[in-house]
Amino acid sequence: MYKKTLSLSIFAALVLTGCQADTQAQQITKTQYDVIIYNANVIDVETGKIRVNAVIALDDDKIALVGDESLLDTNQATRMFDAENKYVIPGLWDMHVHFEGENLIKDNADLFPVYIAYGITTVRDAASDLGEQVLDWRDQINAGEILGPQIYTAGRKLEGIDSIWKGDLEIGNTKELNDALDYLDSKHVDFIKMTANTLQPDLFVEGIKTSKARGYKVSAHIPQKATVEMIVGAGVSSIEHASYMLRLGIPNEAELIAKINAGEIKSSAARKLYVSEFDQTLANKRYQALAAKGVAITPTLIGGKQLAYLDENDHADDDFKKYLTAEFMSHYAWRIERMGKRTPEQIQASKTRYQLIASQIPHLEEAGVLVMAGSDSAALNTFVYPAMALHEELTLFQDAGVKPLQILQAATVNGAKFMGVKDKIATVEANKEADLVILNSNPLEDIHATQDIFAVVNNGQLLEREVLDKLLATAAKQKIELDVTRANDSAVDVRL
Ligand SMILES: [Zn+2]
Numbered sequence: 491m492y493k494k495t496l497s498l499s500i501f502a503a504l505v506l507t508g509c510q511a512d513t514q515a516q517q518i519t520k521t522q523y524d525v526i527i528y529n530a531n532v533i534d535v536e537t538g539k540i541r542v543n544a545v546i547a548l549d550d551d552k553i554a555l556v557g558d559e560s561l562l563d564t565n566q567a568t569r570m571f572d573a574e575n576k577y578v579i580p581g582l583w584d585m586h587v588h589f590e591g592e593n594l595i596k597d598n599a600d601l602f603p604v605y606i607a608y609g610i611t612t613v614r615d616a617a618s619d620l621g622e623q624v625l626d627w628r629d630q631i632n633a634g635e636i637l638g639p640q641i642y643t644a645g646r647k648l649e650g651i652d653s654i655w656k657g658d659l660e661i662g663n664t665k666e667l668n669d670a671l672d673y674l675d676s677k678h679v680d681f682i683k684m685t686a687n688t689l690q691p692d693l694f695v696e697g698i699k700t701s702k703a704r705g706y707k708v709s710a711h712i713p714q715k716a717t718v719e720m721i722v723g724a725g726v727s728s729i730e731h732a733s734y735m736l737r738l739g740i741p742n743e744a745e746l747i748a749k750i751n752a753g754e755i756k757s758s759a760a761r762k763l764y765v766s767e768f769d770q771t772l773a774n775k776r777y778q779a780l781a782a783k784g785v786a787i788t789p790t791l792i793g794g795k796q797l798a799y800l801d802e803n804d805h806a807d808d809d810f811k812k813y814l815t816a817e818f819m820s821h822y823a824w825r826i827e828r829m830g831k832r833t834p835e836q837i838q839a840s841k842t843r844y845q846l847i848a849s850q851i852p853h854l855e856e857a858g859v860l861v862m863a864g865s866d867s868a869a870l871n872t873f874v875y876p877a878m879a880l881h882e883e884l885t886l887f888q889d890a891g892v893k894p895l896q897i898l899q900a901a902t903v904n905g906a907k908f909m910g911v912k913d914k915i916a917t918v919e920a921n922k923e924a925d926l927v928i929l930n931s932n933p934l935e936d937i938h939a940t941q942d943i944f945a946v947v948n949n950g951q952l953l954e955r956e957v958l959d960k961l962l963a964t965a966a967k968q969k970i971e972l973d974v975t976r977a978n979d980s981a982v983d984v985r986l
Contacts, residue, residue: 519564523547523554525952526567530928532556532578532918535902538895538934546578548924551950555920571952576944577932579898580916581611581925583905584639584880586730586788586864589627590618592657594869597818599627600968601876602638603961604813606948608877609927609940612640612905612915614864616709616730617647617683619657625677634949637961640925642680642909644709648697650688661689667697671704680909681727682706686713691720698724707908709788714757715750717743718776722785728862728908729780732789735850736764736843738780739773765843770853777857786860786908791848791886793866796873798844800829801837810875812966816973822872848890855896862908863887863901881941888937897937924950 525548532544547555547565555561584605589598598620605613615624621643628641648670649658659670674682682701686694691713698721701708707727712718712734721729729735737743740763749755780787796803805811811819832840854861865879880901887897906916915923926947933939945954953961 520566521564523549523565523567524950525569525571525947526562526565527571527573527578527926527928527947527952528559528562529575530573530578531575531932533898533934535580535895535898535917540577540932540934542575544578546918546926548947548950548952551924553918553920553922553924553926556918569952571945571954573928574944577929577939578918579927579929579933579940580902580918580922581927581946581948582609582880582901582940583612583614583863583916584610584865584867584877584901585614585862585905585908586616586790586866587613587876588618588866588868588870589615589620589624590657591818591821591869592619594815594818595620595623596972597815597869597969599636599638600965600972601813602627602631602636604965605639605877606637606946606953607943607958607961607965608881609943609946610639610877610880611925611927611946611948613642614681614709614905614909615641615643616864616866617644617658618868619646619655621646621657622677625679628680637948640949644681644683645674645677645679647683647685648689649685650690650693653685653687653689655685655687658685661693661697663693664696667693667700671700675704679706682708684708684710686711686716689713691716695720695724698726702727707910712737714760715747717747719744722780722783726785728786728788730788730790730864731866732787732791732847732850732854733794733843735773735777735787735854736768736847738776739768739770740764741767741769741772761843762839765839765846768846773850774853774857777854777859780854781858781860784860786862786904787854788862788864789847789851789854789887790864790866790883791844791851791890792879792883793871793874794840794844794847795886797825797829798837798840800826805873808873808875810878813962813969814875815969815976817976818869821869825872848886851887852891855892860904860907861892861896861900862904863897884937884940894934894937898933901940 527546530544532541543559545561624643628643630636631638646659649655649660651660651662661667661670684697694713698708702725709728710726712721718737750757863883865883867874867876867879884897903916906912924947928945929939930942930944931939
């Protein structure tokens with residue numbers, strides 16, 4: 491089944507009895523691979539066991555063999571790569587990104603190699619105004635035409651009429667729901683995303699049920715006017731953002747929602763109650779029910795953290811900005827301005843709320859909920875930098891008390907489980923897709939290790955540090971060129 495097999499003849503001097511020496515030809519057949527990585531510490535992300543001095547053979551875009559040093563006796567490769575006793579994990583998955591902005595198409599595309607350089611080999615795009623463009627990118631990446639992470643995308647999301655979101659599919663009744671799903675079917679999206687700015691609870695529930703009946707996973711927010719129970723009961727596959735979990739800690743969510751619906755209480759007041767009335771024991775019980783239902787959660791802590799702590803963190807010198815165009819970062823401004831108007835009490839309240847949300851992740855893990863690491867990186871999400879933000883998200887999990895092994899699972903195998911492809915990818919095992927990250931230190935001791943990358947294997951292609959640095963340098967150069975081109979264009983506009 492292997493592409494190439496070479497036979498080597500070697501002459502071995504054999505010492506025979508009676509001080510006689512003889513030379514004899516021995517035939518050793520070695521199987522030829524594209525790449526062999528040796529001296530590797532391979533981390534099993536399901537058990538946390540480390541296989542030391544391991545050898546990994548790659549054939550085309552697959553892992554062909556994983557074993558001990560003796561594999562070197564019978565196998566060889568075009569490229570032999572010494573992993574220098576560093577740590578091999580599966581390629582990372584960011585389970586919540588948005589490639590968005592009609593004015594930011596090149597900006598987004600130029601960042602794809604940055605994802606690879608940051609060890610992120612798969613992303614789940616939770617819909618945007620660039621829906622069809624993202625689908626094209628997905629197909630181009632899969633075909634090997636452009637370098638980037640493998641993309642699962644929802645294309646465009648379902649919303650209600652006149653929502654605040656750009657480029658969504660707005661539906662007001664059953665027919666429009668089905669038309670929207672027909673459209674998404676025709677585009678071969680990978681899952682359905684639903685949010686509830688104006689989408690009414692009944693149609694939201696119907697949307698989940700219909701999408702599920704059509705064979706899709708549904709990733710959703712929880713509408714302000716619906717209970718978590720309603721959305722879970724409808725069969726939602728993943729809840730986006732752990733902030734919704736706070737609702738599970740109050741005894742009378744249904745009553746509170748009824749009051750919101752009757753206009754007796756504002757949703758901003760309800761938001762405060764979700765914090766002040768929060769009962770951890772009650773929440774934990776309900777997390778077990780989520781786990782039993784098989785509902786996954788993508789906490790996306792980093793966005794809330796960046797906003798809550800904006801007064802303490804100066805982002806002026808953030809290194810990552812060298813990859814982000816002025817146009818891309820201009821989208822951050824409105825939130826920064828809004829946050830600047832907060833009173834000290836409001837700032838403290840948002841920090842308290844953030845800490846309560848973050849502290850739920852170990853409880854969700856404990857209850858057996860499938861937790862997926864996702865950054866929610868998007869041009870609209872202030873200081874949630876593409877690629878970098880996933881690594882920051884992982885450190886926030888660690889700060890919240892999640893064990894490094896669980897964090898690694900959240901950023902690898904859990905995403906594959908969710909997408910139903912765990913048998914094909916996301917562990918370091920024979921016959922899996924060859925997406926790997928080689929880390930300089932052990933991530934099971936400190937998850938910050940994911941930020942110190944020695945090499946990446948993307949789709950069977952080995953990219954050592956020097957190559958990754960070149961990808962990053964190119965991205966930084968493209969950012970400057972794009973900024974200059976745009977500045978010149980607008981200067982021309984002014985003169986005209
Ligand atoms: Zn999002």
